[in-house]
Amino acid sequence: MRIGELAEKTGVSRDTIRFYERNGLISSSVSDSTTNNYRDYKDDCVVKLKFFAGAREAGMSIADLRSIMDSTADSCDPEVGRRVIQSKITELKERAGQIENVIRFLENVKNGSG
Amino acid sequence: MRIGELAEKTGVSRDTIRFYERNGLISSSVSDSTTNNYRDYKDDCVVKLKFFAGAREAGMSIADLRSIMDSTADSCDPEVGRRVIQSKITELKERAGQIENVIRFLENVKNGSG
DNA sequence: TAAAACAATGGACAATGATCCACGGTTTGA
DNA sequence: TCAAACCGTGGATCATTGTCCATTGTTTTA
Numbered sequence: 423m424r425i426g427e428l429a430e431k432t433g434v435s436r437d438t439i440r441f442y443e444r445n446g447l448i449s450s451s452v453s454d455s456t457t458n459n460y461r462d463y464k465d466d467c468v469v470k471l472k473f474f475a476g477a478r479e480a481g482m483s484i485a486d487l488r489s490i491m492d493s494t495a496d497s498c499d500p501e502v503g504r505r506v507i508q509s510k511i512t513e514l515k516e517r518a519g520q521i522e523n524v525i526r527f528l529e530n531v532k533n534g535s536g
Numbered sequence: 537m538r539i540g541e542l543a544e545k546t547g548v549s550r551d552t553i554r555f556y557e558r559n560g561l562i563s564s565s566v567s568d569s570t571t572n573n574y575r576d577y578k579d580d581c582v583v584k585l586k587f588f589a590g591a592r593e594a595g596m597s598i599a600d601l602r603s604i605m606d607s608t609a610d611s612c613d614p615e616v617g618r619r620v621i622q623s624k625i626t627e628l629k630e631r632a633g634q635i636e637n638v639i640r641f642l643e644n645v646k647n648g649s650g
Numbered sequence: 651t652a653a654a655a656c657a658a659t660g661g662a663c664a665a666t667g668a669t670c671c672a673c674g675g676t677t678t679g680a
Numbered sequence: 681t682c683a684a685a686c687c688g689t690g691g692a693t694c695a696t697t698g699t700c701c702a703t704t705g706t707t708t709t710a
Contacts, residue, residue: 424656424657425656425657425658426655426656426657435698435699436656436657437698437699437700438697438698438699440658440659441697441698441699445697455706457705457706457707458657458658458705458706458707459657459658459705459706460656460657460658460706460707461657461658473638473641476634476637476638476641477638478697479631479634480631480634480635480637480638481595481631481635482638483696483697484696484697485696490642490645494645504646507642507645507646508646510642511639511642511643511646514635514638514639514642515639517593517594517595517635518632518635518636518639520590520593520594521594521595521628521631521632521635522632523590523594524587524590524591524594524596524628525625525628525629525632527587527590528604528621528624528625528628529625531604531608531621532617532618532621532622532625538686538687539686539687539688540685540686540687549668549669550686550687551668551669551670552667552668552669554688554689555667555668555669559667569676571675571676571677572675572676572677572687572688573675573676573687573688574676574677574686574687574688575687575688592667597666597667598666598667599666
């Protein structure tokens, strides 16, 4: 599919898609056409971009996402890949714990002890 | 206390403390001394800065933190303040849910279905 | 077939959240 | 007393994460 359709399906803007591609989060191929140099995006880009949107909201950086993408590449040792992903999971759990702390703090403030 | 001691106690750098102060997250008074214009920070700054550090890790912005600080000021209607804080709590809970989703996704990837 | 919509490229711009640096003045401690 | 460590101010710089724009070319559609 072309970039417009991909943007439509994912809710991620064309500019942002191009930005992500420049930063190695997704890749595309050149279209079959001989008259243009439009890019062709596969269905997996839809899945990835939707994941990225959620992951960004969860506080993951582009660099985090790139390391995850790299770690799932065929060229990557599966054991290394699992370690990378496990470390991101650990970070996310820490962040979730931090959020719990902040929520507790704010509940206290709201209930008058702040 | 002076800024160096505050930085020492909180782990927040002097530059960052000054940055936060410029942005209205904390305030200080001028020291008693007539020979310098050093700032004087009260103990509550320690508590606030530690909270800020956790809250930033939890994904809250400076603007979020400022609105919370404003909402706890004496000049603020307590009911308004509670609403502001409640809305931040709600946002944090949504973020926590998003983190759970991402963790589940990554667990799946790690376990081979990705 | 002409206008509208779409695409690629490259670079400018912006907001956020810091960090760093130079300067001149102050305090501290050896 | 004198150097080292500290302080305030102001501005420069930086990384991150996009967004916007101009230009040029292509496709779609009315």
